[in-house]
Amino acid sequence: MEFIDLKSQYEALRPKIGARIQSVLDHGNYIMGPEVEELEAKLASYTGARHCITVASGTEALLIALMAIGIKPGDEVITTSFSFIATAEVIVLLGATPVFVDIEPDTCNIDASLIEQSISERTRAIIPVSLYGQPADMDEINAIADRYGIPVIEDGAQSFGAVYKGRKSCNLSTIGCTSFFPSKPLGCYGDGGAIFTNDAQLALAMRELRIHGQSKRYVHTRVGVGGRMDTIQCAIVLAKLERFDWEVQRRQELGSYYSGALSDYMEVMQVRPDRTSVFAQYTVAVEDRQSVQSMLREKGIPTAVHYPVPIPLQAAYAQSCLMEQWPVAIEMSQKVMSLPIGPYMDEGDVAFISDALLATRRRPLVPAFKTTLHA
Numbered sequence: 001m002e003f004i005d006l007k008s009q010y011e012a013l014r015p016k017i018g019a020r021i022q023s024v025l026d027h028g029n030y031i032m033g034p035e036v037e038e039l040e041a042k043l044a045s046y047t048g049a050r051h052c053i054t055v056a057s058g059t060e061a062l063l064i065a066l067m068a069i070g071i072k073p074g075d076e077v078i079t080t081s082f083s084f085i086a087t088a089e090v091i092v093l094l095g096a097t098p099v100f101v102d103i104e105p106d107t108c109n110i111d112a113s114l115i116e117q118s119i120s121e122r123t124r125a126i127i128p129v130s131l132y133g134q135p136a137d138m139d140e141i142n143a144i145a146d147r148y149g150i151p152v153i154e155d156g157a158q159s160f161g162a163v164y165k166g167r168k169s170c171n172l173s174t175i176g177c178t179s180f181f182p183s184k185p186l187g188c189y190g191d192g193g194a195i196f197t198n199d200a201q202l203a204l205a206m207r208e209l210r211i212h213g214q215s216k217r218y219v220h221t222r223v224g225v226g227g228r229m230d231t232i233q234c235a236i237v238l239a240k241l242e243r244f245d246w247e248v249q250r251r252q253e254l255g256s257y258y259s260g261a262l263s264d265y266m267e268v269m270q271v272r273p274d275r276t277s278v279f280a281q282y283t284v285a286v287e288d289r290q291s292v293q294s295m296l297r298e299k300g301i302p303t304a305v306h307y308p309v310p311i312p313l314q315a316a317y318a319q320s321c322l323m324e325q326w327p328v329a330i331e332m333s334q335k336v337m338s339l340p341i342g343p344y345m346d347e348g349d350v351a352f353i354s355d356a357l358l359a360t361r362r363r364p365l366v367p368a369f370k371t372t373l374h375a
């Protein structure tokens with residue numbers, strides 16, 4: 001068993017992916033070819049956002065979004081203390097200061113009730129992350145941002161396809177960013193990402209920023225980046241998009257199956273009733289993570305930890321602030337463990353993994369050698 005099974009998906013889509021790649025090889029427009037625009041149009045209509053701009057990665061999406069809203073040295077950007085590092089990295093790269101907010105224990109998303117107290121005169125944006133595939137409390141976050149006149153950028157790298165109160169992730173705030181890293185719910189076979197907005201001016205800025213800030217060839221009206229997504233990767237996402245709704249549905253069925261099997265016996269991440277998760281990860285919280293992981297490994301079940309250290313406790317991001325600011329993030333970083341999930345698994349696989357995990361709860365957690373010593 002693999003933690004993320006990309007091979008079965010490829011087998012299911014092999015002819016479509018092959019044909020899509022072949023047609024790029026045939027026309028030869030490897031950069032900004034017709035598949036780029038085709039994908040942008042399809043993704044825009046999928047999310048309901050007016051504009052979609054494909055970019056080189058999810059990280060680049062966040063960076064370009066922050067550049068478009070003019071983040072500069074001295075600015076503060078509020079974000080979650082518990083995410084993949086890229087969420088905070090782009091803030092620091094632009095010379096701004098990330099202000100980290102603690103999370104909710106039962107979703108691991110940013111705790112919206114703690115945001116307002118972190119706002120200062122220098123706050124220029126809020127970046128909530130839709131962690132594990134579930135949007136954060138976007139209405140509450142947007143309402144706070146509106147009061148202070150600041151934009152909200154959703155880091156939807158794990159949540160493309162999720163629905164929040166009838167609206168799609170990545171179309172829930174000023175700007176939405178996603179990633180097509182191979183292991184994300186909608187992945188390509190390399191690096192890729194996309195940015196979404198309903199604001200025409202921001203869309204234009206982000207289109208130009210992704211190609212060295214050029215408004216026309218060799219006319220540079222802004223300082224940008226080399227941030228394009230290449231045509232072959234767009235072609236691959238186009239092929240995968242045809243099965244995506246079915247895949248999301250399978251992820252949700254398997255996620256519910258896990259919760260049904262486990263939630264009476266251990267902490268599992270909760271999905272709020274007004275939204276869905278695409279289960280980029282199925283995550284539980286256990287006290288004795290290391291021993292549970294090794295017991296599962298013995299049965300051939302791989303697990304992963306997203307994430308073992310809250311961002312503000314990473315050496316490069318360590319701040320002079322007190323650790324007590326993020327008690328929940330610190331606790332969850334020590335307890336969270338993600339189980340294999342994916343659209344090509346079946347209920348039998350999930351039952352096998354759940355049973356193995358529940359068995360670790362019943363077995364005494366004493367190392368075998370100690371038991372023999374006492375015998």
Ligand SMILES: *Cc1c(COP(=O)(O)O)cnc(C)c1O
Binds near residue numbers: 058179193
């Ligand atoms: C994967 C991920 C990113 C970065 O995406 P890349 O395409 O790998 O650059 C950013 N934020 C979160 C929450 C992610 O999971």
